[in-house]
Amino acid sequence: YYLHTVTLNIEPAEEGYFYEGWIIKGKNVVSTGHLSNYFGDSRHSLRFTEENKDYTRHTKVIITLEPDDGDPAPAQHVAEGELRVTKR
Secondary structure, eight states: OEEEEEEEEOOOOOTTEEEEEEEEETTEEEEEEEOBOSSSSSEEEEEEEESSSOOTTOOEEEEEEEESSSOOSOOEEEEEEEOOOOOO
C-alpha cells in the first residue's frame, strides 16, 4: 500500500490551468493527480494512494502548472520536494 500526500500554499491557477503532482524515480515519472483547492485561496492539497504498485523508491515529488490541453507530459515546474518513506 502506498500513500502520498501534498499540501502546498500557492496562488490559485489561472483559468484554463491546474496544478498536478508527480512522483519521480530516475527518468520514471508518475502523475499523482490534480491538486484540489477547496477554499479558493492559496491552500492546495493532493492525496494519492496505490494498492497494487510499489512506488516507495519514487522519492522525489514535483508540482507542475499544467495547461488544460490534454497533454499528459509534465509542464511548468513550480515546486519540488523529497518524500519520506515510512513503513508500518
